[in-house]
Amino acid sequence: MSTARDTLASARTSPQTDPRTDGHTDAQTDAQTPPALLQVESLAKRYTLPRASIVGAAPELQALAGIDFTLHRGRSLGVVGESGSGKSTLARLVMALEAPTAGRVVFDGQDLHALGSAALRRARAGFQMVFQDPYGSLDPRRRVGQTVTEPLALLGGVPAAERRERAVEVLEAVGLGAADLDKVPHEFSGGQRQRIAIARALVTRPKLIVADEPVSALDVSVQAQVLNLMQDLQDRWGITYLFISHDLAVVDLVCDEVLVLQHGHAVEHGAAAEVLRAPRHPYTQRLLAALPGAGRPGSAPGAESAPPTPAAASSLRGDAR
Numbered sequence: 029m030s031t032a033r034d035t036l037a038s039a040r041t042s043p044q045t046d047p048r049t050d051g052h053t054d055a056q057t058d059a060q061t062p063p064a065l066l067q068v069e070s071l072a073k074r075y076t077l078p079r080a081s082i083v084g085a086a087p088e089l090q091a092l093a094g095i096d097f098t099l100h101r102g103r104s105l106g107v108v109g110e111s112g113s114g115k116s117t118l119a120r121l122v123m124a125l126e127a128p129t130a131g132r133v134v135f136d137g138q139d140l141h142a143l144g145s146a147a148l149r150r151a152r153a154g155f156q157m158v159f160q161d162p163y164g165s166l167d168p169r170r171r172v173g174q175t176v177t178e179p180l181a182l183l184g185g186v187p188a189a190e191r192r193e194r195a196v197e198v199l200e201a202v203g204l205g206a207a208d209l210d211k212v213p214h215e216f217s218g219g220q221r222q223r224i225a226i227a228r229a230l231v232t233r234p235k236l237i238v239a240d241e242p243v244s245a246l247d248v249s250v251q252a253q254v255l256n257l258m259q260d261l262q263d264r265w266g267i268t269y270l271f272i273s274h275d276l277a278v279v280d281l282v283c284d285e286v287l288v289l290q291h292g293h294a295v296e297h298g299a300a301a302e303v304l305r306a307p308r309h310p311y312t313q314r315l316l317a318a319l320p321g322a323g324r325p326g327s328a329p330g331a332e333s334a335p336p337t338p339a340a341a342s343s344l345r346g347d348a349r
């Protein structure tokens with residue numbers, strides 16, 4: 029029916045992409061589990077809100093209330109939850125864009141929030157971010173070459189000629205090329221702009237990419253292409269993803285594990301196959317029940333062109349995970 033389904037389904041049934049989808053639990057795969065890349069320990073963030081009046085304490089909001097997880101190399105962890113559940117807060121803390129109120133983010137053996145600024149700048153080569161909005165996240169006046177090489181310029185120490193070479197390398201990896209270096213964002217479609225954003229994230233050769241709703245702003249057929257590209261890059265270069273999405277169907281298609289956030293608490297965490305087929309927590313059950321699908325209340329007109337529900341995705345893949 030939709031290109032998204034077909035493309036995603038064929039990608040997920042290809043033998044090259046199968047090793048991460050065997051459906052075993054952590055306990056069953058311990059022997060083959062790759063080393064940890066990211067350890068998030070008791071991570072918490074409390075924001076102080078503006079006072080409503082001049083008397084009394086400023087109100088506080090617990091955006092993240094103590095999160096723990098380990099993400100292994102080459103794996104994908106999907107973070108799901110309703111708006112305001114703390115997904116982007118988690119992303120900002122993992123990316124060390126904001127300091128936590130408590131807890132640690134250990135990336136590749138380094139406690140990121142304990143690093144000095146020079147060490148943190150060097151560490152940033154190892155983790156990069158892709159944002160939701162490919163229109164807002166690219167500077168409209170900057171040429172693609174400058175946009176894509178920006179993380180290398182920030183890192184310092186990479187000569188201009190090498191920066192250009194690396195830009196061509198990553199543009200080619202995302203299906204663009206040297207001819208695009210001097211163009212500006214408005215010359216590209218939304219999907220192409222997101223490819224440029226992914227190229228920029230790849231240019232430092234990171235081990236981890238944090239993607240915050242990377243396909244939510246794209247048309248469904250384009251979503252499939254971008255998701256396939258991300259999986260391709262993972263298979264080729266062993267990239268690890270922290271993949272944030274409110275869309276459980278997308279997470280089901282691309283992630284090995286799922287972490288469910290509700291009001292800053294992790295209410296469920298496990299293999300995607302288990303959490304999305306047999307959710308234990310009532311909140312996860314409600315999220316799944318709210319997915320658009322045949323006969324479900326709240327199905328929008330045209331919902332048939334939306335990404336498949338997890339159950340549909342499973343049957344499309346023809347697997348039994």
Ligand SMILES: Nc1ncnc2c1ncn2[C@@H]1O[C@H](COP(=O)(O)OP(=O)(O)OP(=O)(O)O)[C@@H](O)[C@H]1O
Nearest residue numbers: 075089091109110111112113114115116117118274
């Ligand atoms: N800088 C801030 N100051 C105060 N409150 C904040 C700040 N950033 C986030 N919050 C609050 O923290 C909570 C979690 O926000 P967050 O952006 O992490 O949610 P989210 O799960 O990413 O939501 P969405 O799906 O809408 O993107 C929300 O209640 C939000 O209003």
Ligand SMILES: [Mg+2]
Nearest residue numbers: 115116117240
């Ligand atoms: Mg968010």
